[in-house]
Amino acid sequence: MKEETMRERVVNLSREVEEEITPILKKIDEISLYNSEKVLNAFQKYQIAEVHFNSTTGYGYGDIGREATENVFKEVLGAEDAIVRSQFISGSHALTVTLFALLRPGDTLLSISGKPYDTLEEVIGIKENASSLKSYQIEYEQIDLLNDDFQYEQIKKKLAEKKIKVIEIQRSKGYSTRKSISLEKVEKVIQTIREIDQEVIIMIDNCYCEFVGKEEPLKIGADIIVGSLIKNLGGGIAPNGAYVAGRKDLITLVADRLTVPGEGKEVGPTLGINRSLLQGLFMAPSVVASSLKTAVFASRMLEKLGYKVEPLYKEERTDIVQNIYFGNPEDLIAYCQGIQKGSPIDSHSLPLPWDMPGYEDKVIMAAGAFTAGSSIELSCDGPLRAPYIAYQQGGLTYEYGKLGVMKAVEYLLEKGKNHD
Numbered sequence: 001m002k003e004e005t006m007r008e009r010v011v012n013l014s015r016e017v018e019e020e021i022t023p024i025l026k027k028i029d030e031i032s033l034y035n036s037e038k039v040l041n042a043f044q045k046y047q048i049a050e051v052h053f054n055s056t057t058g059y060g061y062g063d064i065g066r067e068a069t070e071n072v073f074k075e076v077l078g079a080e081d082a083i084v085r086s087q088f089i090s091g092s093h094a095l096t097v098t099l100f101a102l103l104r105p106g107d108t109l110l111s112i113s114g115k116p117y118d119t120l121e122e123v124i125g126i127k128e129n130a131s132s133l134k135s136y137q138i139e140y141e142q143i144d145l146l147n148d149d150f151q152y153e154q155i156k157k158k159l160a161e162k163k164i165k166v167i168e169i170q171r172s173k174g175y176s177t178r179k180s181i182s183l184e185k186v187e188k189v190i191q192t193i194r195e196i197d198q199e200v201i202i203m204i205d206n207c208y209c210e211f212v213g214k215e216e217p218l219k220i221g222a223d224i225i226v227g228s229l230i231k232n233l234g235g236g237i238a239p240n241g242a243y244v245a246g247r248k249d250l251i252t253l254v255a256d257r258l259t260v261p262g263e264g265k266e267v268g269p270t271l272g273i274n275r276s277l278l279q280g281l282f283m284a285p286s287v288v289a290s291s292l293k294t295a296v297f298a299s300r301m302l303e304k305l306g307y308k309v310e311p312l313y314k315e316e317r318t319d320i321v322q323n324i325y326f327g328n329p330e331d332l333i334a335y336c337q338g339i340q341k342g343s344p345i346d347s348h349s350l351p352l353p354w355d356m357p358g359y360e361d362k363v364i365m366a367a368g369a370f371t372a373g374s375s376i377e378l379s380c381d382g383p384l385r386a387p388y389i390a391y392q393q394g395g396l397t398y399e400y401g402k403l404g405v406m407k408a409v410e411y412l413l414e415k416g417k418n419h420d
């Protein structure tokens, strides 16, 4: 009998996986439909029209497309107000502006989900920087997660003994090995916080979590949420930018910090991107669903090949990130290179582990995306340290996501450590 080729082996495996995951994919479609209806209703409520695709230059006064876009985001996220701008150069920048807007010298910031995302270390002053919050005498304290849950008693104790200005909760795991935090847990911890302190501002780093479930954190009592537009809510169409949404008084502070005190949201030219931001949000429920399906597919494929994966394909998801524990550098590198080979852009370049500013270990990054750095498009990266975890996310369509993962698995089997 003819020996099956590697490609045939992967195709056969993917058929088995596809059958197993069908019920999961159906659930994802249900959530996508629910979120699509929310988006559609918001477009209709604010009577979005072609005129809103026009934009401004210069100071950006009277930009009705910008206002309409922010109204639609506000409505979809269940916020009193929102600021959605390309002048936020990234999610990290929006988080930075928000922290500097909310905190004053002598105030304390408390993270209750452990160490925040890597890029915030110098912002907060965990790592020295002359422009950090710490340099303005803003204190930072941290309560770690325990067994992937909040330490409710410790949080209560801290709030009872010290006045905290802002509590930060990061839902997605970042480059850590913990699980991402479900909305149910966030709701429970917010209730716990409010038993003790009704004033502390609860801020959520919502990166990678939008539209994964039916509700967003403002619905369950968070005060302000932040996310990137080259992730979920940009729908793969927004060319850059980020949003901050929540209580009106807090959004005013953020706007005055981003632009000019006293000018706030009234300025900021949109330079031709209103249409892309609106269309990106319109596509986002479906694109997030495609990313989730791609993650579920990858999870089951790699699990069947004997790798530890998190989340498991059947597990409830909170974000679009899939972890694969490769256990050795060869397999991690081969898989990431395979993802690159399966991408539409730069499929001919081979990513290599490299030193990155802000990271201790070398990192390998696969990203063959239309938008540089976009991680709502299929992308995969991992630091070169044990246990050699790949962080995979994105997929503009399930078909392309699946094809990318199949290519990566094929390359892994050919070039990885245990190739036969």
Ligand SMILES: *Cc1c(COP(=O)(O)O)cnc(C)c1O
Binding pocket: 090, 091, 092, 093, 117, 119, 170, 171, 172, 173, 174, 205, 207, 208, 228
């Ligand atoms: C991506 C991410 C950020 C930062 O977003 P950038 O746009 O890459 O700066 C912050 N927090 C979390 C949890 C993220 O996943």
